[in-house]
Amino acid sequence: MQGVRQRSTQWRVQTHGTAYRANSEPGIQRPERCVRVGFHSRNAARGTPEKKKNYFVELINPLVEQYAAAHTSPEDDLLLQINRETYASHAHATMLSGHVQGRALAMFSRMLCPKYVLEIGTFTGYSALCLAEGLQEDGELHTIELREEDTALSQNNFDKSIYKNKIHLHNGNALEIIPALQYNWDLVFIDADKVNYINYYEAVLPQLSESGLIIADNVLFHGQVLDNMLNKKNPAAIRAFNDHVAKDERVEQVLLTVRDGLLLIKKKKNA
Numbered sequence: 652m653q654g655v656r657q658r659s660t661q662w663r664v665q666t667h668g669t670a671y672r673a674n675s676e677p678g679i680q681r682p683e684r685c686v687r688v689g690f691h692s693r694n695a696a697r698g699t700p701e702k703k704k705n706y707f708v709e710l711i712n713p714l715v716e717q718y719a720a721a722h723t724s725p726e727d728d729l730l731l732q733i734n735r736e737t738y739a740s741h742a743h744a745t746m747l748s749g750h751v752q753g754r755a756l757a758m759f760s761r762m763l764c765p766k767y768v769l770e771i772g773t774f775t776g777y778s779a780l781c782l783a784e785g786l787q788e789d790g791e792l793h794t795i796e797l798r799e800e801d802t803a804l805s806q807n808n809f810d811k812s813i814y815k816n817k818i819h820l821h822n823g824n825a826l827e828i829i830p831a832l833q834y835n836w837d838l839v840f841i842d843a844d845k846v847n848y849i850n851y852y853e854a855v856l857p858q859l860s861e862s863g864l865i866i867a868d869n870v871l872f873h874g875q876v877l878d879n880m881l882n883k884k885n886p887a888a889i890r891a892f893n894d895h896v897a898k899d900e901r902v903e904q905v906l907l908t909v910r911d912g913l914l915l916i917k918k919k920k921n922a
């Protein structure tokens with residue numbers, strides 16, 4: 652409990668120059684006007700361009716993250732190995748979906764029992780293997796990765812999996828590859844370059860099956876979506892994407908505050 656108290660006194664939110672100190676009473680509490688974020692770094696967003704660059708928000712109290720992980724089904728051995736190896740050797744390891752989000756993706760896939768799954772942004776293959784868990788017997792998962800090194804790493808991981816014959820890995824630019832894949836997607840996971848999220852969404856929506864689901868990752872972008880004054884290209888692109896979907900009459904959507912934010916999107920009936 653002591654750890655929780657200490658951390659709660661550090662929590663604060665600064666939006667557009669106004670800082671609110673978090674409630675210092677015991678337990679995880681927050682002031683009325685405070686959104687549920689805390690700065691990862693005390694220097695974050697305090698003005699200078701250098702500090703702005705490091706603006707990073709810890710969205711969920713780490714103790715809550717730990718509690719969620721402890722009460723979520725474990726990863727299988729291969730996923731655990733990919734998770735560990737990626738963190739041990741890859742410079743961009745934090746891009747990996749990870750345990751809790753991976754189990755969420757697997758659960759959505761198991762509930763939908765998709766025949767055709769599309770993933771945009773393979774990285775080391777972790778999320779593709781989670782999404783493959785619900786595939787039908789004759790189902791296919793197509794996953795697209797731009798970087799050759801990550802394509803090779805993920806193929807190596809897929810080769811160790813029971814789903815290897817169902818996974819089709821494409822190396823190249825997703826915007827060029829998607830039009831060549833003529834399938835009715837039952838499940839789409841958008842998790843590549845943020846500036847193209849709207850383009851990916853518009854490219855896959857016409858091919859989404861009636862009961863299909865699009866999941867877009869990082870839609871909170873470390874909390875930077877909250878700061879309209881932060882004119883960085885990735886949070887600006889994610890804000891534009893979230894607004895684009897919210898205004899789109901063809902779909903209904905829900906934004907889940909899992910990890911860095913997952914936006915679930917479904918076509919409306921008769922849309």
Ligand SMILES: C[S@@+](CC[C@H](N)C(=O)[O-])C[C@H]1O[C@@H](n2cnc3c(N)ncnc32)[C@H](O)[C@@H]1O
Binds near residue numbers: 749777801
């Ligand atoms: C956030 S990572 C994906 C993480 C992975 N889905 C997971 O959860 O383990 C994004 C990946 O998209 C790839 N990428 C970036 N731009 C791309 C593009 N235009 N086409 C395909 N892949 C791209 C990056 O090289 C990177 O490996």
